[in-house]
Amino acid sequence: MSGEKKIITISREFGSGGRLIGKRLAEKLDIPYYDKELLDRIAEESGFCKEMIEGAEMKAKNSFLYSLASAMGTGEAGPESLSLNERFFLAQFDVIKKIADEGSCVIVGRCADYILRDVPEATNVFIYAEEEDKIKRAVEDYGVPADAVKKLMKDTDKARANYYSYHTGRKWGEPVNYHIAIDSGYIEIEDIVDLIIKYTDVKLYK
Amino acid sequence: MSGEKKIITISREFGSGGRLIGKRLAEKLDIPYYDKELLDRIAEESGFCKEMIEGAEMKAKNSFLYSLASAMGTGEAGPESLSLNERFFLAQFDVIKKIADEGSCVIVGRCADYILRDVPEATNVFIYAEEEDKIKRAVEDYGVPADAVKKLMKDTDKARANYYSYHTGRKWGEPVNYHIAIDSGYIEIEDIVDLIIKYTDVKLYK
Numbered sequence: 001m002s003g004e005k006k007i008i009t010i011s012r013e014f015g016s017g018g019r020l021i022g023k024r025l026a027e028k029l030d031i032p033y034y035d036k037e038l039l040d041r042i043a044e045e046s047g048f049c050k051e052m053i054e055g056a057e058m059k060a061k062n063s064f065l066y067s068l069a070s071a072m073g074t075g076e077a078g079p080e081s082l083s084l085n086e087r088f089f090l091a092q093f094d095v096i097k098k099i100a101d102e103g104s105c106v107i108v109g110r111c112a113d114y115i116l117r118d119v120p121e122a123t124n125v126f127i128y129a130e131e132e133d134k135i136k137r138a139v140e141d142y143g144v145p146a147d148a149v150k151k152l153m154k155d156t157d158k159a160r161a162n163y164y165s166y167h168t169g170r171k172w173g174e175p176v177n178y179h180i181a182i183d184s185g186y187i188e189i190e191d192i193v194d195l196i197i198k199y200t201d202v203k204l205y206k
Numbered sequence: 207m208s209g210e211k212k213i214i215t216i217s218r219e220f221g222s223g224g225r226l227i228g229k230r231l232a233e234k235l236d237i238p239y240y241d242k243e244l245l246d247r248i249a250e251e252s253g254f255c256k257e258m259i260e261g262a263e264m265k266a267k268n269s270f271l272y273s274l275a276s277a278m279g280t281g282e283a284g285p286e287s288l289s290l291n292e293r294f295f296l297a298q299f300d301v302i303k304k305i306a307d308e309g310s311c312v313i314v315g316r317c318a319d320y321i322l323r324d325v326p327e328a329t330n331v332f333i334y335a336e337e338e339d340k341i342k343r344a345v346e347d348y349g350v351p352a353d354a355v356k357k358l359m360k361d362t363d364k365a366r367a368n369y370y371s372y373h374t375g376r377k378w379g380e381p382v383n384y385h386i387a388i389d390s391g392y393i394e395i396e397d398i399v400d401l402i403i404k405y406t407d408v409k410l411y412k
Contacts, residue, residue: 128381175334175379181387191408198404202397 006031006104006200007122009112011164011172014156015134015142015149017184018127022108024193031104038095038110045098046091056088057109060163061155067166089167109160113177114168120205125196126173126181133185179203212237212310212406213328215318217370217378220362221340221348221355223390224333228314230399237310244301244316251304252297262294263315266369267361273372295373315366319383320374326411331402332379332387339391385409 008025012018019035026033034041043050060066070085082090089111096115099105100122107116113124129137134153138144144152164172175181180199182192214231218224225241232239240247249256266272276291288296295317302321305311306328313322319330335343340359344350350358370378381387386405388398 126381126387130382173381175332175381175387176336176389178387179389179392181332181381181384183382183385186385186410186412187405187408188410195401195404195408198401199393202393202401204392204394206392 005121007100007116007119008106008196008200009116009122009124010106010108010127011113011125011178012108012127013129013134013173014153014160015138016127016129017137017141017189019108020141021125021127021184021189021192021196022106024189025196026106028193029104029106029197031106032099033106033108034099035108038092038099038107041099042092042095045095046088048088048091053088053092056085056092057163058156058159059085060166061159063162063166066162070166111164111167114164114170123180123196123200123203124178126175126178127184127192128173128181129183129185211327213306213322213325214312214402214406215322215328215330216312216314216333217319217331217384218314218333219335219340219379220359220366221344222333222335223343223347223395225314226347227331227333227390227395227398227402228312230395231402232312234399235310235312235403237312238305239312239314240305241314244298244305244313247305248298248301251301252294254294254297258290259294259298262291262298263369264362264365265291266372267365269368269372272368276372317370317373320370320376329386329402329406329409330384332381332384333390333398334379334387335389335391 006029008022010018010022022035023033039050039053042048042053059069066085070083092110093115096107096110096112099107100116100119113122116122116124135149138149138153139146161172164170170177180196182195184192187195212235214228216224216228218227228241229239245256245259248254248259265275272291276289298316299321302313302316302318305313306322306325319328322328322330341355344355344359345352367378370376376383386402388401390398393401
């Protein structure tokens with residue numbers, strides 16, 4: 001689908017460099033990039049405060065408590081009876097749909113692969129790596145202290161998996177949820193970017 | 207690693223077209239292809255009969271019985287005390303190592319990704335697809351009767367997963383075991399082949 005609208009969603013393990021890949025993809029294709037930028041849009045269009053949105057995923061660290069909080073409404077009738085987690089996810093859902101309607105873009109995280117699963121122009125990418133490669137990147141490139149990296153990596157990916165699973169009913173990181181999955185430890189970032197662009201050029205509409 | 211030795215292992219879900227992709231890869235790169243051909247080599251070099259080797263993977267349909275049979279030796283001392291399953295896996299292990307030593311090749315299935323995990327020239331690929339795409343391919347291209355396809359697909363993939371898990375201690379189909387994973391339902395076979403070749407051209411030695 002060369003020359004057509006390209007929507008690329010990036011799901012990524014902590015330390016895999018997925019965010020950087022998303023950024024470079026957007027730069028190279030000269031299309032908007034949404035990561036933290038997404039939070040601004042959601043805040044703007046939903047009225048939720050940015051800090052609350054930012055923390056939404058990490059609140060899913062404990063899947064039981066997250067499910068419980070999500071299941072509990074406010075006690076009022078109508079859409080108000082949805083929990084804060086649910087209402088926030090719906091706001092995010094609407095904004096991601098709208099962004100994809102507007103034109104080509106790269107979206108990192110936030111269940112965008114699931115939200116855009118029926119959009120033919122969407123290419124869903126999963127970026128992962130072996131543990132030692134992720135640790136190296138997190139310490140050297142992200143500046144995470146060496147003694148904290150393993151726990152932060154585990155907690156972050158666990159929260160992502162729980163959040164994804166709760167809202168989509170699917171398993172985060174399972175190949176079938178993505179069109180292509182790449183280990184970032186065996187190939188330069190620029191080469192991954194080129195490979196993904198090549199993929200989007202030949203992807204079939206379905 | 208363009209121009210260098212290229213070893214490509216293909217792991218694949220039933221109905222994903224992985225075998226065809228492996229065959230086309232070997233043709234396009236003009237390197238040997240091992241699938242059923244591997245059985246001949248194993249039979250030749252180990253003395254096991256081909257039919258027994260052919261059925262080895264499917265015997266893992268029931269993981270408990272497979273583990274039990276694998277754990278039970280013949281009662282004799284020395285290497286003879288290994289079960290038939292274990293001895294067969296070791297023979298397969300040796301032949302795959304030897305084939306990879308000989309030069310570039312494509313190997314389909316048989317835990318080759320695990321067996322060659324420390325070979326820098328090896329690129330491990332996982333091919334999968336959504337259920338409806340796999341059913342369509344199995345019925346239309348492989349000629350599997352429509353009323354038998356779901357069960358055959360489930361049994362075959364379960365046996366592959368059990369066999370892989372028993373012999374490698376890893377989870378079959380989990381991204382981290384492969385360098386790249388591609389859904390064959392959204393891209394033409396020839397484009398997948400080109401994408402994999404492009405990947406092997408830029409893969410880093412590690």
